[in-house]
Amino acid sequence: MKDSHSHPSSSAAAATTAAEPIAQNMIKLISNLCFSVFVFSVLIFTVIAITYQPPDPWLQSAPALTTLFTQSENATFHIDTSIIKTGEDISPSPQDPPLPFPSQSAAAPAVTEAVIEKAEERIANLTPPLASPADSDDAVGVVRGPCADAAAAGTLNCSDPRVLIAVERFNLRTFKSIAFFDYQTPVNGSTADECDVAWRFRNKREKSWRKYRDFRRFKLQLTDDCKYKVVHAGRWHSGSNARRNPALRPRNEGARSGANGKGKALPKISNRDDEINDTIPTLGSAINFRNGKYLYYSRGGDYCKGMNHYMWSFLCGLGEAMFLNRTFVMDLSVCLAATYNPSHKDEEGKDFRYYFDFEHLKEVASIVEEGEFVRDWKKWDKTHLKRNKVPVRKVVTHKVTPMQLKKDKSTIIWRQFDAPEPENYWYRVCEGEAAKYIQRPWHALWKSKRLMNIVTEISGRMDWDFDAVHVVRGEKAQNKELWPHLDYDTSPDVLVEKLKGMIQPQRNLYIATNEPFYNYFDKLRPNYKVHLLDDYKELWGTTSEWYNETTLLNNGKPVEFDGYMRAAVDTEVFYRGKTHVETFYNLTKDCKDGVNTC
Incomplete structure (x- = not known):
């Protein structure tokens, strides 16, 4: 009996022993499979991260852009034109470049509370205190005045540095969305208790480095214990005595370099922005022209399309020029599409500078205006023997990629867009494989x-x-x-x-x-x-x-x-x-x- 009862137990033990290696093998197999999947996933993610090229920033989502530009039979823009974005709306704010401004450092930092406190310390070191520490007042917009006698007399010295500090503090407290720069020394207002002050500023939400001007009239009070306090601030551009002298402004903005000066003189406008420089750059001499390298786009089907289409194509051409390390030949003549005109007709002959910041474009990209370029090109070919004419590479299809042109030694690469639409759109150059190499320079295109x-x-x-x-x-x-x-x-x-x-x-x-x-x-x-x-x-x-x-x-x-x-x-x-x-x-x-x- 004992032997008969022990036999089943031995069989069960043997079965359990045999099952254990199978279970262990299954666990190992599943573990190895999971690990393999993990490694394969990491590999795929790594490849995508290396090869992925982010899309250009734009109003529309990436899928919407893909749809717009893959429908070749209708490859134009039909997006909302009531909201217009350009480079300063979608690119990060760069470091401020040097911008000349009278009697101020071009790279002066924004006026902050810390800057004001340092100015007060400098003033305190130069001038003995006029009231006891017990009389000090740390209220915003209130600083020490020159003397109690002046307060009693009701006089106000606008050139006193404490006046400017009071105004600076008032502005910081009142306009929190504004960064202030380059304050000018206050001048007398219309009455004895008023001072007019001018400064430059930039809205903190603006991503460009451009600065703007304001000048306002402030009524200040000099208290008995010699402190300045702003009691009233005028509205926008109310400080007329602080505006710049219009007679000192330059008068050649907007004219072509080398113009004969016979154009109409501008009327004297006191608020004019002296810093806008719309002059068209010239190549200087025939030798400079011959030694240059140019990318020239002939007018294509983009002409008279919507402005979003225009920007998309223009930045493709400019991006290719940067990729090829060439000067981009640009046509300043813009055709405004019918959607923007009350007449509902396309209007040719608009100037690029009406809509975009040409000065900024000149600063960040190598460009030459088409008229100047063609004039110098013809002059060179006319005055030189045939064998010394400018070498030109004509490209008749967008299917010739920028990568294929990278090593071309010709002085001029001339892309011609003579095919029927949509094959003659400039932006076709930046499609396909080229999209991995050409980055549209959005930072170059700002609003005028x-x-x-x-x-x-x-x-x-x-x-x-x-x-x-x-x-x-x-x-x-x-x-x-x-x-x-x-x-x-x-x-x-x-x-x-x-x-x-x-x-x-x-x-x-x-x-x-x-x-x-x-x-x-x-x-x-x-x-x-x-x-x-x-x-x-x-x-x-x-x-x-x-x-x-x-x-x-x-x-x-x-x-x-x-x-x-x-x-x-x-x-x-x-x-x-x-x-x-x-x-x-x-x-x-x-x-x-x-x-x-x-």
């Missing part, structure tokens, strides 16, 4: 500073304290098939209800919109201080700085403030608002690019 001066003027008149709403209407509101709810969601009654929950009542409200009827937003006025672009028409009217300077660029002919300029200014003022309300994110559930594109 003349337009940005209008933006600054509008924002300054609202004392930089406003909220903004972007209301897309126009043709989109009428297209119920693609945007079924947009018209209703942006109607006046609905806007009033929606904005009540987003913006405090009686705030300054700037409305960036393509709605053509000025009175459309009147129902918002009882609740907000409504501002529209057309409220500031005098900034581009016949007596404005913008009007006179663009007229000079256009050989004495007035320039229209067109739809693209309106959209550019609207966009930038919108960005400077403290609260942003977007049409397709806050006001409607419709998709930005139409039904089912969210």
Whole structure:
């Protein structure tokens, strides 16, 4: 019996022993498989990280861009033109370059509380204290004055450095979104207790290094214990005595280098921006021309397309020139597409400098204007023997890649775009394999500073304290098939209800919109201080700085403030608002690019 009972136990033990190696092998097999999957995943991720080229920054998402540029049968832009972005909106702010400014260091840092405290220390070391420490007052905007006798006499010495310190502190406290630079010594205002002060500044949200001017009138009080205090500050550009002397400004901006000087003289405009330099660079001599290397794009199918299309193509050409280490030959003549014109017709002969910052482009890229380039080219070929003519490589198709041209020794690489659309679009050069090598230099393309001066003027008149709403209407509101709810969601009654929950009542409200009827937003006025672009028409009217300077660029002919300029200014003022309300994110559930594109 004992043996019969022990046999089953032995069998079970043997089975257990045999099963253990199988289980262990299975665990090892699964572990090895998981480890292999992990290693393979890491390998794939590493390859992607090395080879991936990030897309150019743009208004649209990467999938939207892919869709736009892979549909060759309709490879043009059909995106929202009521919001316009350029390089200063999408690239990081670079280090400030040297910018000359009278009696100030070009690279002077922003005025901060720490800078003010150091200035006070220097003043204290130079001047003995005029009141006991017990009388000190650390309130913002209050510093020591020169003497109690002056307070009793009611006189104010605007050149006293303590006046400037009081103004600097007041500005820091009042305008928190502004970085201040290059204060000038205060001068007398209109009465004995007023001083006019000028400075340069930049909005902290702006990503470019450009600076703008303001000059305001301040009423200051000199207290009995010799301290300065700002008791009232004037509005934007109210300090007229601190504006620069217009007689000292240069008068050659916008003219071609070597011009005969017979053009119309500019009227004296006291607020003119002296730092804009729109002069067209010249090659200097025939020898300089022959020793250069150029990339020349003939006009293609991009001409008279929308401005977003233009920028996409232009930056492709400029990016290829940088890749090839060549000077880019650019045509300053722009054709403005019908969508921006009241006539609904394309308008040729617009100047690049109306819309973009040519001075900045010259600083960051090697460029030459097409007219100057062709003139020097013809002059060289005409005065030299045939065997010494300029070597030219003509490229008749975009399928010849920049990589294939990298080692070409020709003085001129001439890309010709004579094929039918869309084969004749400049941006086709940067497609496919070339996209891995050509980076569009977005940092080179900024909005015109003349337009940005209008933006600054509008924002300054609202004392930089406003909220903004972007209301897309126009043709989109009428297209119920693609945007079924947009018209209703942006109607006046609905806007009033929606904005009540987003913006405090009686705030300054700037409305960036393509709605053509000025009175459309009147129902918002009882609740907000409504501002529209057309409220500031005098900034581009016949007596404005913008009007006179663009007229000079256009050989004495007035320039229209067109739809693209309106959209550019609207966009930038919108960005400077403290609260942003977007049409397709806050006001409607419709998709930005139409039904089912969210």
